[in-house]
Amino acid sequence: MLFQKSLDMQGVRADFPILSRTVNNKPLVYFDNAATTQKPVQVMQAMDDYYRQHNANIHRGIHALAEEATEAHENARAKIAKLINAKPEEMVFTRGTTEAINLVAYSWALNRLQKGDEIVSTVMEHHSNLVTWQFLRAKGVTVKHADIKDDGTLDLDNLAALLTDKTRLVTLTQVSNVLGTINPVRAVAKLAHENGALVLVDAAQSVPHMPVDVKSLDCDFLALSGHKMLGPTGIGCLYGRKHLLEGMEPFMFGGEMIREVHLDSAKWNELPYKFEAGTPNIAGAIGLGAAVDYLNRIGLETIRRHEVQLTEHALEALREVKGLQVYGPAAAEDRGGVISFNLADIHAHDMATILDSEGIAVRSGHHCAQPLMERLGLPATSRASFYLYNTAQEVDKLAETLQQARKVFKLK
Numbered sequence: 001m002l003f004q005k006s007l008d009m010q011g012v013r014a015d016f017p018i019l020s021r022t023v024n025n026k027p028l029v030y031f032d033n034a035a036t037t038q039k040p041v042q043v044m045q046a047m048d049d050y051y052r053q054h055n056a057n058i059h060r061g062i063h064a065l066a067e068e069a070t071e072a073h074e075n076a077r078a079k080i081a082k083l084i085n086a087k088p089e090e091m092v093f094t095r096g097t098t099e100a101i102n103l104v105a106y107s108w109a110l111n112r113l114q115k116g117d118e119i120v121s122t123v124m125e126h127h128s129n130l131v132t133w134q135f136l137r138a139k140g141v142t143v144k145h146a147d148i149k150d151d152g153t154l155d156l157d158n159l160a161a162l163l164t165d166k167t168r169l170v171t172l173t174q175v176s177n178v179l180g181t182i183n184p185v186r187a188v189a190k191l192a193h194e195n196g197a198l199v200l201v202d203a204a205q206s207v208p209h210m211p212v213d214v215k216s217l218d219c220d221f222l223a224l225s226g227h228k229m230l231g232p233t234g235i236g237c238l239y240g241r242k243h244l245l246e247g248m249e250p251f252m253f254g255g256e257m258i259r260e261v262h263l264d265s266a267k268w269n270e271l272p273y274k275f276e277a278g279t280p281n282i283a284g285a286i287g288l289g290a291a292v293d294y295l296n297r298i299g300l301e302t303i304r305r306h307e308v309q310l311t312e313h314a315l316e317a318l319r320e321v322k323g324l325q326v327y328g329p330a331a332a333e334d335r336g337g338v339i340s341f342n343l344a345d346i347h348a349h350d351m352a353t354i355l356d357s358e359g360i361a362v363r364s365g366h367h368c369a370q371p372l373m374e375r376l377g378l379p380a381t382s383r384a385s386f387y388l389y390n391t392a393q394e395v396d397k398l399a400e401t402l403q404q405a406r407k408v409f410k411l412k
């Protein structure tokens, strides 16, 4: 298999110190990127430099350090905004995707939706895009979930049939963290808008891996996590169309988000600060900015091509393992670099333990998508998920270890 020449694999891997460590005396093969990604030295250095040279609280002090820290923080916002073709004031820093979705639930949905209103989602959502909407049921809001087809793709006709004049929001993931399915978000947005509903995109598994443009998706909100795109934990973003964010009330109150306070009243700060109460994760934002620089230097098209090739290679290699069931769309181009599988009736946790003994890190279980597992009729899967620093050799090692597991469990 010919891998993309422009991805200098040795150079890339050298940027990630953790990739040269061993686990159980075996070279680490890190295939748990859907859970969180490893960090390049450039991200760690940016954060280290901030703490060593510029540490101060932002937006308040009129001293040099405060100005430097503020500038670095806002530069990071501009970088992540540009990455998805948004404006900085449309990007609210959050702790991650979960908090971004919760922000929409509290600040938009809770104040606007009424008894009888409907939300349409899908059965393949991560719990953070499921449970968050369940709590609106107390207000009499109905949440409906579009089904998947047998090949693991979204049943768009089913989704379309769920839309009514009561639908106020359609919320879905762009890439499934279990099946790898890439959803036709643009088509869903068109359907939703024709019905007068807004669209929220859970981009936790898409923005890190492929070019994503909020204008061409035509979405109203988009949520992402920094730690899944080479950045640190504890930082993420909510993108929202400016006029929507302007019309929303904050759901957290405190310093930073106010312009003027009196004992019995307050005026909110301008966008996006009105949603950022309290001292933010300054170093985290700066680390995310450095991660965006890193991804841009490699290029998200290149990363996407690499992952498609790697996934294609993995699907081929895993097909050779007798008794192995792979879930999700058949073609690598139709999926992100996420492969869930089960080998015969070996429990996914036992499988993950065997793989770990060979230094291979995968996640096993329900992947915080229990309704999807129920829909698939599965208690659990093992999941290998790839990123730019993974290689075809690592995929071969996974396939070899699965062949060995067949022997260990004396499978016929």
Ligand code: 7TS
Binding pocket: 034, 035, 036, 095, 096, 097, 098, 099, 126, 128, 129, 173, 175, 176, 177, 202, 204, 205, 225, 363, 367, 368
């Ligand atoms: N949405 C999707 C599609 C996800 O995959 C995840 C995390 C989240 C939301 C939540 O992101 P957070 O950063 O706010 O926690 N997914 C996974 C996973 O698949 N394994 O561990 C975390």
